[in-house]
Amino acid sequence: MPAVSTARLEARISPELQKMLKRAAEIQGRTLTDFVVTAVQDAAQRAIEQAEIIRLSLADQQLFAEVLLSPPKPGPALKRAMARHDKLARAE
Secondary structure, X not given: OOOOOOOOOOOOOOHHHHHHHHHHHHHXXXXXXXXXXXXXXXXXXXXXXXXXXXXXXXXXXXXXXXXXXXXXXXOXXXXXXXXXXXXXXXXX
């Protein structure tokens, strides 16, 4: 099997927190390291997802819906792009 590359992370925590983490890991039948890594990974994923979610005000939501329901007429640049696309699509 190929060697797996890993990185080390250290954290200073209170003895009470360490005891709680060990207990939680034991309850789940996991090692302390596995428990902590999984918990941190889940928290990181949630933080990233929350940061990447687009949040719109009510006015922005209404404007977005209106544009979807009644899009503006294509401008010259979009018409040229559509013509190029059609030409390329026919060539295939």
